[in-house]
Amino acid sequence: MARKSSQTRSSRRTLPEEPVVIPVLTVDRAAALEVYDTTLRDGAQAEDVSFSAEDKVRVAQKLDELGVHYIEGGWPGANPKDIEFFRIMKTIPLKHASVIAFGSTRKASNSVQKDQNLQALLAAETKTITLFGKTWSLHVTDALGISLAKNLELIGDSIAHLKSKGRRVFYDAEHFFDGYKTNPEYALNTIRKAVEAGAERVILCDTNGGAMPWEIRAICEVVRQEITVPLGIHAHNDCEMAVANSLVAIETGIIQVQGTINGIGERCGNANLCSIIPNLELKMRRPALGDRLSHLKDVSGFVTEIANLMPNKHQPYVGDSAFAHKGGVHIHAVLKNALTYEHVDPTRVGNRQRVLVSDYAGRSGLLDKIEAYGIKLSKDHAKVQELMDTLKARENEGYQFEGAEGSFELLMRKAMGTHKPAFQLLGFRVIVEKKQEDGAPLSEATVMIKVGGVVEHTAAVGAGPVNALDHALRKALEKFYPQLQEVKLLDYKVRVLAANKGTESKVRVLIESGDHKDKWGTVGVSENIIEATWQALADSIEYKLLAKP
Template sequence: MAKILTYDSTLRDGEQCEGITLSLEDKLRIVERLDAFGIDAVEGGFPASNPKDIAFFERMRTMPLTHARLAAFGSTCKKGVAAEDDRGLADLVACGAPIVTIVGKTWDAQVTRALQTTLDENLRMIRDSVAYLKSQGLEVVFDAEHFFDGYAANADYALACVREASQAGADSIDLCETNGGALPHQVEAAVAAVVEALPGQQVGIHCHNDSGCAVANTLAAVHAGARQVQGTVNGIGERVGNADLLTIIADLELKMGCVCVGADRLRQLTGVSQFVAETCNMALPAHQPYTGAAAFAHKGGLHASAIARFPEAYEHTCPASVGNTTRMLVSELAGKASLVAKAASLGIDLGAYPDKVQVALDDVKAREAQGYSYEVADGSLAVLLQGHLGAFRPHFTLESFRVIVDDHEDTGARAKDAMSEATIKIHVGNERFVATGEGAGPVGALDSALRMALARFYPEVADIELVDYKVRILDENVGTDAITRVVITTRDKQGSWGTIGVSENIIEASWNALVDSIEYGLIRMGK
């Protein structure tokens, strides 16, 4: 069984998808989840391109990983510049990532027209860049950009480029199907040629989905000898997206007898897919292969009657193997087992109360039907489960809150510099406390007021910080009456967690998510 290395580029290529912007906390949480899933390499982005990525690589220096290794992305040195004098390569060396991935041109037309340099100078840039990074003790992946266009136009030159990278010491040469226009038979032939030309060299594949063939092209490359696969979670990426790394992993493990993350971790596939979709504040397509809600759903009468007797007739693989379920025959046992395992990861021994498990599971499902999504809300899930076990005691109760948004303008109809003020009245034990807080927005004002009120009773709230806030309208077709989902990310000195609120009223949804964030934060501190 061939071991295929997995390389995730969600944090770079994925973030280039229209409509997706990840916060620093989003990126850190995705790395944490991919590490637990068993991804081998996680690409974090350009280490010095913007303040967020600079902060990301700084935070990653102290973030422990159990399996994955961090990769930084850059390019070969500039034309006419020695590798040791190139600022971009210096940033890669300084960022602290053990893997550096540099992209270089392999299509002769790109070299002469885009780089506006000579073919020989491009070979020098590739050779010197790889050799310099290796001399700094780094693992080097060479991304051969536009390789398949280059191979079709001038096979000798495309092979010369990857040969230079190999001879300079590249640990992996990943062939990039940058335009997304190649077909599987073309990819397989080109990869086979590289594998033959570079015996002993690890070869990888990086595909885009412009012709709908990204996953198929990746599998064809593996069939031809590639041993590292690149992709993004759910296939998000520029234009129509990248190869979906999760689909690739499932296909390789279940269809081609390869090992990527292993059978046990493969059962996390659907959870990982949902987690990243929610973190990106996007809906996971129902028809996503393996992980979508409709991936194993059966509606036709013939299918419905046959599926109970012969599931293989309409399910190409067992849904449980990828953490999904048959929609008509949801396995209560599998559902219970998943919830018990999730509870255990939160420090809650739900399995010790078998009479409570089904009740809790039914509650979770009912809430998710209302719009909740606990994949990104560990804090809210922990509070909910503790409530079912009778172990949750609220740290405070709400009497009332009021939010005022105020703006005065004399320059036209558009508002600017609006400020919010929130007044809350809470009870802690037999004591009543009233506090007023201000913020740029209503949620910030509520957060400020709540902390002010609680600090007298729980000074530990000073160590709890709200770091991200996301809103999604779940049924936009009903206009202002739509259900709103709010997800808040909160952090203390030990890590971060998510909480969720759902309501037709965005302030109510925000308040409920905020309450869970504080409640769970105090629970984590042993209060």
């Protein structure tokens, strides 16, 4: 039987007969929005994130495919990696985006001609430079240690110098909202000075991420009356308000929104463009990416992978769980009409509907899952109830199939009597030996399997018992199934179940495996961690070897 995608069949998506009329926001919808991505600069400052110059180039190309308008590449005066990025990007044509260099106003002790930061920004040779300066009087006096008047001078002549060299300048008003709440007239004076010096955009920054939406709204409305150039918003997420604050700012007439893919950034992160962009397009009906919104999930996953982070499956719009349904009532309804439990069509953002396999799913959900693998059964077929009983019994034992659909497909095919095992286990042994107190232990695994009428007996060592067992199994099978050389173990998780039993507790092992075109999860449960691992490893191999059309 051919394997099919775990995506469920298309659900009807129909509106109610008499839709509720929601008042339209009073916004100039003719004003073009600008999406400004700062993943490569602000996002790179997140804990556990480190991009190489080559990583940054690859992400920039992906962002250009998505259709963002501006890509903030980094701070060329801060580190050699960013200098290298800007050097490489000079040779790479982009279709939609402009690359921007980021840096600060000159130091108080330097002239504009001798300031190394300004020189590095010019050397990056980008058409546009984003310059940040101090807006909050606290930062001027306590961080820079200069007078308020001197700070205005730094802002003005730094921008004027870059303009004299033929650059467009966007001005980031750092800590603007905190500065405005402390000393509104001085905060306004700093951005007036920036506009007077030639800044083409003024970006209002909630740098500490502490502002509330009602504060953002009120202050943005004041600034719009004072400043003639287009405005932007740059919000951080320390109060979980960055997305809301960005949308409220746009609601007041601000045209440029800054953020990062997946919201990565300093401390709690930046405004998440993966939420902001679909909210703009699908909720506020403000076009931002044209027809490229469906690339959003792909870009989200790409950045997660390059940043070497664990994906957030519960992330709105682009997370794997964003359109996943587990409860029986939910599944029953969503299969009739997806609008019952989905606020947008997942394909609009490149995502998909998923029906999760669990003892909560009910008969409708299980039938839909079975059909996804090309098997047609009636609702009253005996095999459906048999499989449901098996599923519930397994989950009662501690198995979880939500993240292990490879094991579920095998379980289903065994219940249907359509699965022919690729190999038979005759036995395995795992030895962990430690000879010296300060020495590393040695792990060795021996596996005996049977393929057809041939018995294969192999041994392998590894970095731990799990790695050794994985190596031994592959070594035994690869001569029969060379395609297993493509398979990589991508993730390995162990969860202790019923921990009140101490070291006798059951454990659940979840393994994610993949090849050059697919990924799948498998699960094993036992009081013995090696046995649980074997179950998951064996399922992983069996899934790879399922017959294809």
